[in-house]
Amino acid sequence: MTLASQNTSGSSDTSPETPLPSILDVSEDDLNYVVSQLGQPAFRARQLWRSLYHDGAQSFDEMTTLAKPFRAALEERYRISPVAPEVELRSADGSTDKVLFKLQDGELIETVLMRYGLDGHRRARRTVCISTQAGCALGCTFCATGQQGFRRQLSPGEIVAQVLHMRRVIRSENAALIAEGSAKKDEVTEITNVVFMGMGEPLANYNNTMGSIAVMNHGQGMNIGARHLTVSTVGLVPEIRKLAREPYQLNLAVSLHAPDDESRSRTMPVNKRYPIARLMHACRDYVETTNRRIFFEYVLLDRENDTPEHARKLADLLQGLMCHVNLIPVNPTEKGPYSRPNDRRSALFREILTRSGIPNTVRQEKGIDINAGCGQLRARSLDDAVETAK
Ligand code: SF4
Incomplete structure (x- = not known):
C-alpha cells in the first residue's frame, strides 16, 4: 500500500468558527433563486452549474465564464466542497x-x-x-x-x-x-x-x-x-x-x-x-x-x-x-x-x-x-x- 497523501494539519479550508455552507448543497432550483437574488440573469445559473459539475471547478476564481464581481459575491457566501x-x-x-x-x-x-x-x-x-x-x-x-x-x-x-x-x-x-x-x-x-x-x-x-x-x-x-x-x-x-x-x-x-x-x-x-x-x-x-x-x-x-x-x-x-x-x-x-x-x-x-x-x-x-x-x-x-x- 502507498500513502498517496495525508492532511496532517487536520484543518479544512475555512475557520471552524464560521464555516460557509457548501454550494454543492444548493439544489438546482435554489441555485436559480440565488443567482437572481444576486442580480444575475438566469443563464448564469446554468453556467455556474456547469462549472461545478461538468468542469469540476474547485474555486470560484476558476469559473472564468462568470463575471468577477459575481464570483466574488459567491465566494463571500459559499465554499465549494464540504x-x-x-x-x-x-x-x-x-x-x-x-x-x-x-x-x-x-x-x-x-x-x-x-x-x-x-x-x-x-x-x-x-x-x-x-x-x-x-x-x-x-x-x-x-x-x-x-x-x-x-x-x-x-x-x-x-x-x-x-x-x-x-x-x-x-x-x-x-x-x-x-x-x-x-x-x-x-x-x-x-x-x-x-x-x-x-x-x-x-x-x-x-x-x-x-x-x-x-x-x-x-x-x-x-x-x-x-x-x-x-x-x-x-x-x-x-x-x-x-x-x-x-x-x-x-x-x-x-x-x-x-x-x-x-x-x-x-x-x-x-x-x-x-x-x-x-x-x-x-x-x-x-x-x-x-x-x-x-x-x-x-x-x-x-x-x-x-x-x-x-x-x-x-x-x-x-x-x-x-x-x-x-x-x-x-x-x-x-x-x-x-x-x-x-x-x-x-x-x-x-x-x-x-x-x-x-x-x-x-x-x-x-x-x-x-x-x-x-x-x-x-x-x-x-x-x-x-x-x-x-
Ligand atoms: S447497513 Fe450499515 S452496518 Fe450493514 S453493511 Fe451497510 S454500512 Fe454496514
Missing part, C-alpha cells in the same frame, strides 16, 4: 484508492475508487463507492461501519463531493497519459459507475440520496447514466417500494447475506424488522414494476452462511426472480468474529447456485491491502487516534 481529504491510500497494484474525508463538523467518511481493466483485457471501468451516512445504525455484525454506530446523515453535497473528488483523480491521471503520449483523448476512461455501498444505508437517508442522484444524473453536469448508478440496501421494505416508483432506471442491490431468517437475524439485526418473506415480496414487486433485475449481495462468512445447505436454500429463495447474485468472500475486520472461506468452499457454493440456474459472480477483490472494506479505514484511523491520545 469534504476535505484527510488520508489518501493507493493499493500496491494501483487499482484501488481509498480516501478518508473529514467533513466540516469533523466527522469522518470513506470513499473508494476502483479501476478495472488496467490490464487492457476487460472493458475499462472506473467505479466510485460512496458513503451516504457517517457511521450506520443497522449494526450488521460483519461490517466495520456497523461496529462503530451511527453519527449522522450526509447531505446531498457531501455525497456528490466524493464522486467529484475521485473524478479529479481520474482526470489528472488521464491528462498525464495524454501528455506523455500513452493514450489519445478518446481512449481514456472517466468515472463510469457509482455504487452507493460505502458507509451507511442509502435508503435510510432517502431524500438526500435521491437528491445526489439527481445531480449525478443531470445531463448538463456529471451526466452519469442512471443505469450506471447502483443503490444498495440491507432491505428497508417501504423504501424499496418507494424506489420502484422513482423515474430513474437505477440498479438496486439488496444485501441478503443469508437465505433464512434464523441465519440472517444472527448477522443482520434489520431482519427482525423486515424478515426474508416480506423482503422477497417487496423485491418481486420491484422487479415487476421496474422490469429491472435485482442484484443480491451475499458476503461469504466462513462456516456461518457458506454451507451447501445455505446455497441450496438461497437458490430456492431466488428461483424465478430476475436477479444476479454477487458472492463476496468477507474482508475480515480486526474486531469482527468472521473469517474468509477458503476457495474450495466458495467454489462449491457458487457451483450449487449455477447448477440451479441462478446467475452469479464472485466479486473481484480490490484494495485488501488498504482496508477497502466499508468502514475499515475509519475504524483504523479512530483506533490510531485513540492510541495517539493514550
Whole structure:
C-alpha cells in the first residue's frame, strides 16, 4: 500500500468558527433563486452549474465564464466542497484508492475508487463507492461501519463531493497519459459507475440520496447514466417500494447475506424488522414494476452462511426472480468474529447456485491491502487516534 497523501494539519479550508455552507448543497432550483437574488440573469445559473459539475471547478476564481464581481459575491457566501481529504491510500497494484474525508463538523467518511481493466483485457471501468451516512445504525455484525454506530446523515453535497473528488483523480491521471503520449483523448476512461455501498444505508437517508442522484444524473453536469448508478440496501421494505416508483432506471442491490431468517437475524439485526418473506415480496414487486433485475449481495462468512445447505436454500429463495447474485468472500475486520472461506468452499457454493440456474459472480477483490472494506479505514484511523491520545 502507498500513502498517496495525508492532511496532517487536520484543518479544512475555512475557520471552524464560521464555516460557509457548501454550494454543492444548493439544489438546482435554489441555485436559480440565488443567482437572481444576486442580480444575475438566469443563464448564469446554468453556467455556474456547469462549472461545478461538468468542469469540476474547485474555486470560484476558476469559473472564468462568470463575471468577477459575481464570483466574488459567491465566494463571500459559499465554499465549494464540504469534504476535505484527510488520508489518501493507493493499493500496491494501483487499482484501488481509498480516501478518508473529514467533513466540516469533523466527522469522518470513506470513499473508494476502483479501476478495472488496467490490464487492457476487460472493458475499462472506473467505479466510485460512496458513503451516504457517517457511521450506520443497522449494526450488521460483519461490517466495520456497523461496529462503530451511527453519527449522522450526509447531505446531498457531501455525497456528490466524493464522486467529484475521485473524478479529479481520474482526470489528472488521464491528462498525464495524454501528455506523455500513452493514450489519445478518446481512449481514456472517466468515472463510469457509482455504487452507493460505502458507509451507511442509502435508503435510510432517502431524500438526500435521491437528491445526489439527481445531480449525478443531470445531463448538463456529471451526466452519469442512471443505469450506471447502483443503490444498495440491507432491505428497508417501504423504501424499496418507494424506489420502484422513482423515474430513474437505477440498479438496486439488496444485501441478503443469508437465505433464512434464523441465519440472517444472527448477522443482520434489520431482519427482525423486515424478515426474508416480506423482503422477497417487496423485491418481486420491484422487479415487476421496474422490469429491472435485482442484484443480491451475499458476503461469504466462513462456516456461518457458506454451507451447501445455505446455497441450496438461497437458490430456492431466488428461483424465478430476475436477479444476479454477487458472492463476496468477507474482508475480515480486526474486531469482527468472521473469517474468509477458503476457495474450495466458495467454489462449491457458487457451483450449487449455477447448477440451479441462478446467475452469479464472485466479486473481484480490490484494495485488501488498504482496508477497502466499508468502514475499515475509519475504524483504523479512530483506533490510531485513540492510541495517539493514550
Ligand atoms: S453493511 Fe451497510 S447497513 Fe450493514 S452496518 Fe454496514 S454500512 Fe450499515
